[in-house]
Amino acid sequence: MANSKRLFGVVRRNLLRRSPSSITTIRSSIQQTTRENIAAIKIQAFFRGHLGRRAFRALKSLVKLQAVARGVLVRKQARIALHCMHALARLQVRVRARQILSH
Template identity: 70%
Template sequence: MAGALSLFGALRRSFSKSSCKTVSVIDNKQMVLKPMLEKSDVVSSSPSNSYRPRFSAISIEDAAAIKIQAHFRGHLARRAFRALRSLVKLQALVRGVCVRRQARIAVHCMQVLVRLQVRVRARQLLSSSGHANLS
C-alpha cells in the first residue's frame, strides 16, 4: 500500500508542476495546447530537415490520462528492472559455481597429465640407462 501512496503522491506533484501552460476553452471544454514538431511543407535549400512547431489541442482529461499512463508505465518498468537485476545476480552466482567446477576438473586433468609425463620420462631414463649399462 505504501508503494501506491508514493505513486499517487508523485502523480499529484507532477500535476501541480504541469508543463502545459496554454489552456483554451473550445465548445465549453478546456483544452491544452501542446507544441508538436511537424516536417515543414516548404522545401528548404539546406540538406537538414526543417521543422516548424504546430500546436495540437488535447483536452485536460486526455492530458491527465496520458500523465497517469506514463507514470504507471514508468513504475512497471522500474519494477521489472529490479526483478531483472536480481535475476542477473542469481545467474552470476550459478555461473560462478559452474566455472569453479570446470576449473577444478581442468586442474585435475592437468595433474593427471603431469603424472603421466613423469612416468613416461622416468621409463625413458631407466631404459636409456639400462642400454648404457649393457654396452
C-alpha cells in the same frame, strides 16, 4: 467544398465547447499511463537485474567447477608425464649398462 467547410465548423465548435476539466482529465490519464509505464519499466529493470545476478552467480560457480576439473586433469597429465619420463630414464640406464658390458 461547402461540405468540408461545414464539417470543419462543426468540429471547431465541438472543440471550443469542451470544458477545461475534460482536458485536464485527459492530461491526468496520460500522466497516469506514463506513471504506470515508468513503474513497469522499473519493475522490469529490477527483475532483469535479479536474473542477471543469478545467472552471473551460476556462471561463477560453473567456472570454479571447471577450474577444479581442469586442475585434476592437469595433475593427472603431469603424473603420467613424470611416469613416462621415469620409464625412459630406466630404459636409458639399461641401454647404457648393456653398451658398457658389451665393450
